[in-house]
Amino acid sequence: MKKPLLLGLSLSLALAASAQNQNWTATAIDGSTVSMQDYLNQGKTVLVDISAHWCGPCWSWHTSGIMDQLYHDFGPGGTNDLVIVWVDGDAASSMALLQGASGSQGDWTAGVSYPIIGPNGQGNILGNLYDISYYPTLFMHCPGTNNGLGVEVDRQNFWPFFNTWRTDCPAPFQNAALDVTLMQTEGGEACPGDQVTPNTVIYNQGTTAVTSATLKLKQNGATIQTVNWTGNLAAGGYAAANFNPQTVTGYSQYEMEVSSPNGQADQNNVAQTELITYTSAQPVSWSVTVEGKMDGYGSEFSWRMLDPNGVEVAEGGNTTVVNETDNCDGTTPAAGPGSYANNATFTEVVDLSMMGCYKVEAFDSYGDGLIGTGYFRVRNSNSQIVVDMEFGCVGDASVSNDAVSVNENSLDNSLSLYPNPTNGIVNVGFKLNGNEQTTIRVMNVLGQEVLSSSRVYGNGAQNTTLDMSALQNGVYYFVMQSGDLKATRKITLNR
Helix, strand or coil: CCEEEECCCCCCCCCCCCCCCCCCCEEECCEEEEEEEHCCCCCCCEEEEEEEEHHHHHHHHHHHHHHHHHHHCCCCCCCEEEEEEEEHHHHHHCCCEEECCCCCCCEEECCCCCEECCCHHHCCCCCCCCCCCECCCEECCCCCCCCCCEEEECCHHHHHHHHHHHHHHHHCCCCCCCCEEEEECEEEEEECCEEECCCEEEECCCCCCEEEEECCCCECCCCEEEEEEEEEECCCEEEEEEECCEEECCCCEEEEECHHHCCCCCCCCCCCCEEEEEEEEEEEEEEEEEEEEEECCCEEEEEEEEEECEEEEEEECCCCCCCCCCCCCCCCCCCCCCCCCCCCCCEEEECCCCCCCEEEEEEEEECCCCCCCCEEEEEECCCCCCCCCCCCEEEEEEEEECCCCCCHHHHHHCCEEEECEECCCEEEEEEEEECEEEEEEEECCCCCEEEEEEEEEECEEEEEEECCCCCCEEEEEEEEEEEEEEEEEEEEEEE
16 A cells, blocks of 8 residues: 655754754653663664554554554563554644544554654654654664664565564664563453363564473463473574463463573573463354445455354455465455455344354455445444454454343443543443452553452442552453453553
């Protein structure tokens, strides 16, 4: 997908900077000072993503998850080798537009931990310091070379993009000879009794080839499996590794750990653990409504639903687009059987004739999901959204037609959190069938409980508030339980 032409930038002297060495300083939306030279002096490599709030291809790249994973794996919370800075170069940038107001592609701040620069002309001035013709344009800065002069890099899928960055800017990533890490690993939704296979990716962060390592799978601090991994990873190499299938009964979290590269001590003990979390499938009754809106590339998309026996019970979209291996080829195929038109909407009611867990899957051949205002959702019989899928290449979710119908599970049926995203205070609305001890737990993405409350509420509609303002910005899981009823929601904190 081509980048739109960049128009209407004007130069200002509000930032002290050199067009040659990009020694700039700016203010991020959280009020912090972002200094390119400070990052380079610390030996970091920096990626500057110059985008615009209205830009479709920028949104596609932003929501692909590639930047988030790079920051997770190699940023301050990982190996601490790189920095990412996102810039809205449009002169009209404002906090409202960055948070999804009319005229914007969406909420650019949701779930983002790296610095964002834009409002008050900061992003426009910064964008003018770079030689760009299109949004988005990405610039890589390396410490100690050309005084940190930014070099443009092309957008690609995760590994080609990262390998280009690492090859062209190797010094920040070379921390030790023997150094293995684990990459970010996604979990998913599961129905009670489902078997899931925790998996991870081993990455050789060192300069010496790795032929063996020890992997452990833990739950609640106890080791439940040890794997003696063998292979041959050159510097910068990676490999997938699976643990034994595990049976989940609801919210389940596992910790994966890597150690002992080549039977020796790891020389850089960072980023050696990853958590993988499985949340409970949303309860529904005997039918659901699948709905979607295409982006400008309807032929790239397809979806399907599988019953508890793995039999397809519904499908839609281009039947030539089914990619279960997460290997998207970045192409837009010709319209095939069942293809939706560009920007079209669709609605389909699916009857669930069996009790148990139904899988919902979506596919995009290009690998950028439904960009802009596109969406793919599932509603229960009460018209409430139970699946709102965000994905790049392949997305999956589960819904459960079980003995407790959506009408009987008043807690999950009625639970609402607002505003979401929140700047701290969350209004919680729900309905109970009786006087039960009700517990609210807030979990971070690592599965750690960061906030909780517990009290007895009465019968019927209830309202309470929860203050999350002391927590760090990011995505959290809101888990509520009252007696045998349980509900889980995702919420984003952005102060």
